[in-house]
Amino acid sequence: MEKARSSAGVLHTKSPLRRTWINRIFAVIYLIPICALMYHHCHNIITSTDQVTKRNAVIFLIADSILAFMWITRQAFHISPIRRQVFPENLTADESEYPALDVFVCTADPFKEPPIGVMNTVLSLMAYDYPREKLSVYVSDDGGSELTLFALMEAAEFAKHWLPYCKKQNILDRSPEAYFTSRTNFGFPETGPAATKHNQIKVLYEKMESRINEVVERRSIDGYVTDEEALRTFDIWHKTPGFTRQDHPAIVQIIMESASEKDESGNRMPNLVYVSREKKKTTPHNYKAGALNVLLRVSATMTNAPLVLTQDCDMFSNDPKTPLRALCYFMDPGMDPNLSLVQFPQAFHGINKDDIYSAEIREILVHNTLGMDGLLGAFYMGSGAFFRRQAFFGTPVSHIPPQPSEISPRHVVSKSMHSAEILALAHHVGGCNFEAQTKWGSEMGFRYGSLVEDLNTGYRMQCQGWRSVFCNPTRPAFLGSSPITLHDMLNQTKRWSMGLLDITFSRYNPLFFGVRFLNPLQAFCFGHYTFWPIWSIPLIIYSFLPQLALINSSHAIFPKVTDHWSFLLYVFLFLGSYTQDLLQYVTFGSTAKKWWNNQRVWMMRSLSSFPFALIEYILERCGLSSFGFNVTSKVVDSEQSKRNAECIFEFGMPSPLFVPLDMAAIINLWAFLHGIKQVITRNESFEDIFVQMFLAGFGVLNCWPIYEAMLLRRDKGRMPLKITLLSTFLAWLVYLVSSSSF
Numbered sequence: 001m002e003k004a005r006s007s008a009g010v011l012h013t014k015s016p017l018r019r020t021w022i023n024r025i026f027a028v029i030y031l032i033p034i035c036a037l038m039y040h041h042c043h044n045i046i047t048s049t050d051q052v053t054k055r056n057a058v059i060f061l062i063a064d065s066i067l068a069f070m071w072i073t074r075q076a077f078h079i080s081p082i083r084r085q086v087f088p089e090n091l092t093a094d095e096s097e098y099p100a101l102d103v104f105v106c107t108a109d110p111f112k113e114p115p116i117g118v119m120n121t122v123l124s125l126m127a128y129d130y131p132r133e134k135l136s137v138y139v140s141d142d143g144g145s146e147l148t149l150f151a152l153m154e155a156a157e158f159a160k161h162w163l164p165y166c167k168k169q170n171i172l173d174r175s176p177e178a179y180f181t182s183r184t185n186f187g188f189p190e191t192g193p194a195a196t197k198h199n200q201i202k203v204l205y206e207k208m209e210s211r212i213n214e215v216v217e218r219r220s221i222d223g224y225v226t227d228e229e230a231l232r233t234f235d236i237w238h239k240t241p242g243f244t245r246q247d248h249p250a251i252v253q254i255i256m257e258s259a260s261e262k263d264e265s266g267n268r269m270p271n272l273v274y275v276s277r278e279k280k281k282t283t284p285h286n287y288k289a290g291a292l293n294v295l296l297r298v299s300a301t302m303t304n305a306p307l308v309l310t311q312d313c314d315m316f317s318n319d320p321k322t323p324l325r326a327l328c329y330f331m332d333p334g335m336d337p338n339l340s341l342v343q344f345p346q347a348f349h350g351i352n353k354d355d356i357y358s359a360e361i362r363e364i365l366v367h368n369t370l371g372m373d374g375l376l377g378a379f380y381m382g383s384g385a386f387f388r389r390q391a392f393f394g395t396p397v398s399h400i401p402p403q404p405s406e407i408s409p410r411h412v413v414s415k416s417m418h419s420a421e422i423l424a425l426a427h428h429v430g431g432c433n434f435e436a437q438t439k440w441g442s443e444m445g446f447r448y449g450s451l452v453e454d455l456n457t458g459y460r461m462q463c464q465g466w467r468s469v470f471c472n473p474t475r476p477a478f479l480g481s482s483p484i485t486l487h488d489m490l491n492q493t494k495r496w497s498m499g500l501l502d503i504t505f506s507r508y509n510p511l512f513f514g515v516r517f518l519n520p521l522q523a524f525c526f527g528h529y530t531f532w533p534i535w536s537i538p539l540i541i542y543s544f545l546p547q548l549a550l551i552n553s554s555h556a557i558f559p560k561v562t563d564h565w566s567f568l569l570y571v572f573l574f575l576g577s578y579t580q581d582l583l584q585y586v587t588f589g590s591t592a593k594k595w596w597n598n599q600r601v602w603m604m605r606s607l608s609s610f611p612f613a614l615i616e617y618i619l620e621r622c623g624l625s626s627f628g629f630n631v632t633s634k635v636v637d638s639e640q641s642k643r644n645a646e647c648i649f650e651f652g653m654p655s656p657l658f659v660p661l662d663m664a665a666i667i668n669l670w671a672f673l674h675g676i677k678q679v680i681t682r683n684e685s686f687e688d689i690f691v692q693m694f695l696a697g698f699g700v701l702n703c704w705p706i707y708e709a710m711l712l713r714r715d716k717g718r719m720p721l722k723i724t725l726l727s728t729f730l731a732w733l734v735y736l737v738s739s740s741s742f
């Protein structure tokens, strides 16, 4: 079948996912007990005479309404998921017809994002199987660091050997680090010309690697650059008084211009440009969205490619044919002309086998996205996204011409990048006042106003009428790093949540604004994401209230086992949603253990990241504090990564984010033990407190790694004593308060 299609010259196909009808039927059936539960709560509120029961019913009505809202919006993802396939072999063989491609790589801090890692990403992208003269890589350095520029100059020299080597040997792993690691793991012929060349390249790579790592360690390039001309490149750092990363002029350095740069076999090299936008402490820089907008403009002055790929600095290319896959959509004359984005899923390396931090987030990055693709298109994930440049300048029907006209997507660049005129313009558009009184960030370019600039930008573009597709090849197109400590993971989720709240509480809320411009189901999908942090409300309630009631021997919380109908209602709702989730995991080829860990992480996020985000968001709105884009560290500590590989949770640092988790662990264990005691001493009957016991027991099971970290472990990743003591004290305080209200 595949062959037949392929030979018919088709560039891509799409087909609905099988068994979608099961999801649709299930969605309708599941709605019935949801309504019954709401009725049950309302009935209790109206009829009960006991104040505690009434109050509990109100609290659970709130909790369950939120769960129901999240469940309903989530069904939108399951209504019409589709799968796409591409056939790059059917693209025209005439490469001169391919559009040019500008690749954007963002980095922000050489100490959190080691430059050697960034260079691996840059090298893997420069080594794309794409006409070199049409490929340009722009690196944005928000760290404003000479270390990154130094690393880039080193990488450019190495690239002249690396690119022809990859081409000749037809290598798939074009990030040198990934390549050398896989070679070491899977062996390589020790003799012969191939081995000699391999060893030569390895020596060059290791030399570059150690030079880059050394300058980072010494925090200075002194002594490492001797060439006069190269030294002049760094003048701006040394000759600008008061140069800091938050306060410095725009820097644009052309490292290689394709027209004049050749590799060791005499072929042209891609363009390579370093950009560090101007920063002033007094001018907001809008984090990554701001950086990307500067790249959009700087690249416009130099190459102005119709296609743009945005990449995080840790997301290296894992497949050199990826741009060709994207072309299968962009070059298809039959494709929707409103196509603005081809999104490849984010995938990660170094995830432990059971994925204890749920770092794959496959549900969001793959399963749900297939569902959105079946509606109006994938959401923009920040990395691995090929855009049509045109889509940043207005809607499909009305073009917003930017000023100056040289940065319009319609402008054709005719001068060399090195020309004084182009360089002056590039510096000008990289200035921090350039955007004042313009539509940049509001209607043009990447959108401001949210820390999740990716979701926000993609969503707003879809509201304007642009469409996107999701391209999910078997071999991941990109591989990135993901947090390997619990604190990093929770902190990352907290940042995302704050970004999502930015959208929820803006005029662009998907449920009010989005529904007017999108298919309502697509608006539900976006709504489900932007309301993500409100999961915290029902989860906090379910993690504490029934347990505290149990400890206080007040059991008027859930139906007894003997109240057949209402008890079965709870059983059905719980099993229904958990089984649906598990089945989704298993049918997509994941394991039950990963699913279990994913639901645990969902609880951890709901108890920690989400409420912290809600509180910080409120503080920020009240002007009491301000939180920015906290870049996730990509530095690997060998002990931490060893524990990560063994699927052991990493607590280690005294982070306030752990406090609510510890409190929940303590209260649930306490409640569970108390319940057992009550049953044994026959103070309570098991049937009466079964649901509460079940919830506490389920909590205990989920909190197992926390007890281990608090009591049993001796390694550096255990729970800091400070946090354990603080949480125990707070849990006791919560108990005291609760004992007067049951």
Ligand SMILES: O=c1ccn([C@@H]2O[C@H](COP(=O)(O)OP(=O)(O)O[C@H]3O[C@H](CO)[C@@H](O)[C@H](O)[C@H]3O)[C@@H](O)[C@H]2O)c(=O)[nH]1
Residues within 6 Å of the ligand: 106, 107, 108, 109, 113, 140, 142, 286, 287, 288, 291, 311, 312, 313, 314, 346, 381, 382, 383, 451, 452, 453, 454, 492, 495, 496, 499, 629, 630, 631, 632, 633
């Ligand atoms: O002021 C900033 C802050 C960040 N970045 C870059 O943004 C990227 C993502 O940052 P990271 O700390 O890795 O955040 P993650 O949470 O891992 O990133 C996810 O979430 C972000 C939105 O919060 C998206 O931008 C990313 O594409 C997506 O992978 C990195 O390349 C950074 O260098 C900047 O360029 N400037």
Ligand SMILES: [Mn+2]
Residues within 6 Å of the ligand: 312, 314, 480, 481, 632
């Ligand atoms: Mn990242």
